[in-house]
Amino acid sequence: MGVLIGPFVRVLFFRVLWFACLAVLGAPLQAQRVEIEHEGRVYVDIATAGGRLGMSAYWLRGYRTFRLRSQWTTIDVGKGERILYLNRMPIYLGFPTHEAGNRLYLARADYQHVLQAILTPQVFSGKPNFRRIVLDPGHGGKDPGAQNAAYGLNEKDLALDVALRLRRLLEESGFEVIMTRESDVYIPLERRPRIANRARGDLFVSIHFNAVASAQPEGLETYAFTPRFQASSKFAKPNWKDNRSYPGNANDPWNALLGYHLQRAMVQQTGGVDRGLKRARWSVLRPLECPGVLVELGFVSHPGTAQKLRTAVYRQTLAQSLYDGIIQYGNRLQRIP
Ligand SMILES: [Zn+2]
Numbered sequence: 375m376g377v378l379i380g381p382f383v384r385v386l387f388f389r390v391l392w393f394a395c396l397a398v399l400g401a402p403l404q405a406q407r408v409e410i411e412h413e414g415r416v417y418v419d420i421a422t423a424g425g426r427l428g429m430s431a432y433w434l435r436g437y438r439t440f441r442l443r444s445q446w447t448t449i450d451v452g453k454g455e456r457i458l459y460l461n462r463m464p465i466y467l468g469f470p471t472h473e474a475g476n477r478l479y480l481a482r483a484d485y486q487h488v489l490q491a492i493l494t495p496q497v498f499s500g501k502p503n504f505r506r507i508v509l510d511p512g513h514g515g516k517d518p519g520a521q522n523a524a525y526g527l528n529e530k531d532l533a534l535d536v537a538l539r540l541r542r543l544l545e546e547s548g549f550e551v552i553m554t555r556e557s558d559v560y561i562p563l564e565r566r567p568r569i570a571n572r573a574r575g576d577l578f579v580s581i582h583f584n585a586v587a588s589a590q591p592e593g594l595e596t597y598a599f600t601p602r603f604q605a606s607s608k609f610a611k612p613n614w615k616d617n618r619s620y621p622g623n624a625n626d627p628w629n630a631l632l633g634y635h636l637q638r639a640m641v642q643q644t645g646g647v648d649r650g651l652k653r654a655r656w657s658v659l660r661p662l663e664c665p666g667v668l669v670e671l672g673f674v675s676h677p678g679t680a681q682k683l684r685t686a687v688y689r690q691t692l693a694q695s696l697y698d699g700i701i702q703y704g705n706r707l708q709r710i711p
Pocket residue numbers: 512513519520529582583
């Protein structure tokens with residue numbers, strides 16, 4: 375939780391500054407509701423939040439979607455919705471947005487865990503190192519993971535193949551790479567983050583593929599660990615269990631930043647369907663002491679995807695996309711003083 379003290383102090387500072395400005399201008403305080411309380415939670419006016427990030431703010435035609443915009447970034451978010459679109463990437467929020475008095479409000483938790491983490495990570499303390507990378511190919515041995523028998527695909531083989539290709543790319547660039555497995559062996563879930571922690575890894579990527587009963591779903595998605603007090607993306611509302619903090623939460627901002635860059639590179643390189651940056655408390659991320667995410671690199675149950683996954687060229691593209699995302703995350707860290 376240490377890393378969150380910075381932003382809280384900063385938010386407090388901005389509030390004080392804001393009220394001081396209003397007092398100087400003689401504007402009535404009631405007219406500018408920068409922060410409101412809704413369902414027991416603090417929400418911030420998204421236009422004001424955008425202003426702090428140097429973005430202009432306006433409703434799109436029809437007053438259903440609010441847009442924040444700067445030279446490089448467009449953020450669209452709908453009324454009462456729990457997804458925002460950052461340069462078209464769906465990013466799952468902790469809480470739905472809330473409209474009041476023709477203004478749209480975003481939970482302050484989402485302002486911190488999504489907008490600040492991705493757009494202004496320099497506000498957080500504890501910038502991570504970026505040298506030793508831990509790759510975690512999902513499943514293995516007796517656990518095949520997702521399967522598509524018709525195409526002869528096992529998730530465990532695909533994950534290992536992509537991880538080994540990624541390791542080669544990273545090592546060629548001078549990174550130290552640690553693998554939770556480098557052959558077809560079974561590794562219990564709880565041992566995987568322990569390997570990363572013991573090796574003092576700087577970054578952890580767990581590599582997976584999806585499968586569902588239907589042939590339709592397709593695309594790529596990335597999971598960052600769910601922040602404290604909020605529900606994971608597949609649940610509608612938080613419950614008492616979500617009040618717990620885990621070691622993985624110490625890296626909340628960096629998890630989101632890493633997830634954003636990986637997801638963006640995955641979609642750009644493959645041209646695949648962007649299923650977005652989601653939140654879950656996967657057990658491989660829970661005890662993790664460094665930034666980490668879990669990527670789902672496609673549905674083996676989707677015939678078109680399965681066809682591509684059979685080719686080494688496409689698996690190399692997937693490895694290259696993860697490599698690019700890791701480098702872009704590292705470049706972003708480097709720009710933090
Ligand atoms: Zn899996």
